[in-house]
Amino acid sequence: MLRVEDQADIRVLRLDRAPVNALDQSLLQAIATAVSAAPSDGARGLILTGSGHRFSAGLDLRALLAADADGLSQFLGAFLDCLYALAASTVPVVAAINGHSPAGGAVLALHCDRRIMIATDALIGLNEVAVGLCPGPLIHQVLVRMVGQRHAGSMLTSGVMLSAGEAHTMGLVDELVEPHALEERALSWLRGVVALPKHAYDTTRRLVRADLVRLLATAVGAERAAITAAFVRDWLNEETRTTLMQVLARRTSGR
Numbered sequence: 001m002l003r004v005e006d007q008a009d010i011r012v013l014r015l016d017r018a019p020v021n022a023l024d025q026s027l028l029q030a031i032a033t034a035v036s037a038a039p040s041d042g043a044r045g046l047i048l049t050g051s052g053h054r055f056s057a058g059l060d061l062r063a064l065l066a067a068d069a070d071g072l073s074q075f076l077g078a079f080l081d082c083l084y085a086l087a088a089s090t091v092p093v094v095a096a097i098n099g100h101s102p103a104g105g106a107v108l109a110l111h112c113d114r115r116i117m118i119a120t121d122a123l124i125g126l127n128e129v130a131v132g133l134c135p136g137p138l139i140h141q142v143l144v145r146m147v148g149q150r151h152a153g154s155m156l157t158s159g160v161m162l163s164a165g166e167a168h169t170m171g172l173v174d175e176l177v178e179p180h181a182l183e184e185r186a187l188s189w190l191r192g193v194v195a196l197p198k199h200a201y202d203t204t205r206r207l208v209r210a211d212l213v214r215l216l217a218t219a220v221g222a223e224r225a226a227i228t229a230a231f232v233r234d235w236l237n238e239e240t241r242t243t244l245m246q247v248l249a250r251r252t253s254g255r
Contacts, residue, residue, distance in 0.1 A: 020057035045190035049096035056105030130159030132243030
């Protein structure tokens with residue numbers, strides 16, 4: 001489900017949930033635990049990537065459609081905890097985006113320090129509206145932080161998926177590389193930043209990520225109940241469920 005591989009003091013967290021690395025509650029909890037534990041194990045940087053030809057297909061639609069209100073609440077809690085763990089990590093995290101990364105997969109990447117993506121036909125985007133969902137204020141704010149108000153508004157309301165080149169131009173992705181060079185480039189970037197004077201780098205990194213950490217701290221704290229209620233309401237909405245079941249049927253028939 002989640003493979004952990006060490007390359008000296010850099011730890012690779014590899015999503016490994018066939019066939020498309022969809023995020024279920026167990027995988028989200030495993031990511032959060034691994035990210036939080038890594039610094040105490042001596043890791044000075046993390047690479048988050050996927051196995052196979054996808055980074056992550058996003059949240060596990062089949063599991064969510066089968067869940068009741070309590071199950072949906074627990075699922076969202078695991079998702080928020082995972083995002084908080086990435087945002088608040090005391091060591092830098094690079095998302096090495098090795099393939100398609102819609103919705104929840106893109107959201108994971110947004111909470112990392114850097115996003116490096118393969119320069120192929122892989123797509124990335126916040127396509128929640130296209131599958132019948134509202135992304136919600138938290139994702140909106142995190143996306144605005146990354147690409148600005150205009151691009152974020154256009155992306156979220158259209159639900160469009162972006163090519164790697166479009167994502168790079170918009171600022172959703174920091175760097176494009178050939179597939180064979182992806183993990184080596186992620187490793188090289190991390191080696192560069194961990195070689196900087198530690199106190200200066202750590203202090204500056206906390207400064208530039210403080211707004212993101214505050215957003216996520218509020219989401220898992222004061223606003224958790226409201227976010228959870230909205231999430232459950234959306235997922236139990238009849239139109240949403242019909243649209244999601246149609247999406248799932250198309251994906252299943254297309255395999």
